[in-house]
Amino acid sequence: MKLHKVPEWFHDAKLGIFIHWGLFSVPAFAAEKLTLDESQKRGTNTHMKNNPYAEWYLNSLRIEGSPTQHFHNESYGDDFSYDRFAEIFNEEIKKWNPADMVDLIKKAGAKYVVLVTKHHDGFLLWPSKYPNPKKDNYIASRDIVGELTEVVKQQGLKMGLYYSGALDWSWNPNPIIDNESWRVNGPSEIEYTEYANNHWYELIDEYDPIILWNDIGYPPNTNVYEIFAYFYNKHPDGLINDRWIQYHKSDFDHPPVRHRDFATPEYRMMEDITDLKWESTRGIGYSFGYNKMETEKDYLRPDELIRMFIDIVSKNGNLLLNLGPTADGTIPELQKKAILGLGKWLEINGESIYGTRPWNRAEGKTLDDMDLRFTQKGETIYIHLFDKPKNKEIIIESLEVHIETKIQLLGHDKYLYWTQLGENLQVIFPESFKESPVYVFKLVPKTKV
Incomplete structure (x- = not known):
């Protein structure tokens, strides 16, 4: 694994599209409109209570007195559980056409896609042989992972898969409210570790992704290098991101996780050219999941997006730009406007981006x-x-x-x-x-x- 090099296709591709879509797309709410760094500077307690990420809706809902809890009680009633969004979501996704989504992604000029298969709420977007043991039918009624993967590959794009390894709130009802709860929130039971391992092996076997994009970290009591080796043996030109740190010490004797093909700064960029390949990831607004509270002024304009993208590429980076669909899979117009503006610019100027490398100065x-x-x-x-x-x-x-x-x-x-x-x-x-x-x-x- 030490000899594994970032494949040329990833250096060439430059632009990927991230997709955050799930139960959180039903309420589509976050009160704050701040970048991640701006929000975190106010302290963990304030950040968590006023999280700008709509995909963190369930955690925010569980925090007493949060704006999300107030919104939820006003909109749905305090006896309406988050789990009930599954019925609404599964009805809405009947309208989804994956070909329309991929057509938009191609028009944006993207060369690869990374889909969230399971976010921190634990809801699965594929018909896993390993269903959630904590919740019945906590799963999408369509094989979103399979359907999107098929169309993405048919259209000549690369497909990567995201999985929330460290956090799964269906296993832990206690919200993250401060630094201490951050440290202990991830499930550490052997049962969960096996559950996560089984999911990764299943995703690799069933959908053949070329990128493994894990998030937050990974549970203890396992050797993640075995997953890496299994994946690389299938895909020598595959990639593994940098978010696999195992978050609890355990008695299991396994090596520390230091392997990564690329770094993933979130809502951040590099100041200069780096030797390590990196992939800046962010939403077009302040959230990854769709937040209906955001207005046009909260989204990147096409010209801002284009300049940001060029800056990233000039410093040895890729951009993994997120789209947050509505519950039925529609990409909101303000998100379309930004990425189609980028795509139009790339139609003329793409040769200065795709397949390039950093010069001796950025x-x-x-x-x-x-x-x-x-x-x-x-x-x-x-x-x-x-x-x-x-x-x-x-x-x-x-x-x-x-x-x-x-x-x-x-x-x-x-x-x-x-x-x-x-x-x-x-x-x-x-x-x-x-x-x-x-x-x-x-x-x-x-x-x-």
Whole structure:
């Protein structure tokens, strides 16, 4: 496993779509509209009581006096249990068409998908041979995992699966309210460890994912390297994320979990190029699960999403961007707007993203302080300009090119005029050009510096 390298397809792909869909999609509620870091800075107690993640609805509901508890009692009554959302959800998913969902994902320009198979509430989105022993019929009425996987692969995309290993609130009715309850909330019974292991092996065998995306951590009393080896033997070009830390000490003699193919910063990005492959994961708004309380101002605009994505790619990252469907599998219009805007930009400028690698620096500036990002592919360098030039020209700081270099603005056929001004590079825009959230210059061959 130490010799396992991140496969080239993952370096090339750049964009994946995460899907958080489950019982929490029925109430679709979270009171707060803050990023994860902003919420956590207020302290664990306040964060948990006012969690901005709609998929944490059940935990928030169990916290006395929380906004979610107030919303739930007002909307459904205090005698309406979370489990009763299963009947509503299973009725709603009859309307779902997986082909429509995958068509949208392709239009966004994504190359792989990661589907939540079981989130922290414990509800299963596939007909497992290992049903939940704590709750009867706690399972989707359709094989969502199987149906989506089939269409994703038919459309030439890669399929990954998410599983909440460390948390399962169907096994523990006590909410996470502070640091201490965080530490002990995950079920540690041997029975749960076997349950989680059986699920991972079943998901690997039945659906043949190429990414194992575990969350929070993993229960004790097992050697997760056995799961890793089983998976890699089936998929040498597969990947395993970094969230497998076993959260309780136990008497079982197993090695500490240090293996990972890539890091998964959440609602965060890197400041510079990293050697370790990473995948930034986030929603388009402040939640992964659909939160109907969010409005347009809470979502990334297409131009914001495009710039964020380019920044990630320039620093050796991928973006796993989440879609939170409504209960019936519909992607809300505000989420569509963002990803279709990204997809439209990629139709013209995708060659500066897909298959590229970081250059010797990620960021740059023009003399008039406009931001730049760099990527490279073979003998080609791409320069992404994050603003519109004021005088149809830009001067890029500290960039020297070969005398035979040709420069092109993607989306335009003609080569551009350029001049080397000492160590800076002046590039003249064409007489007419289409507006774009980010302009991309293609330089062949690569620069001197």
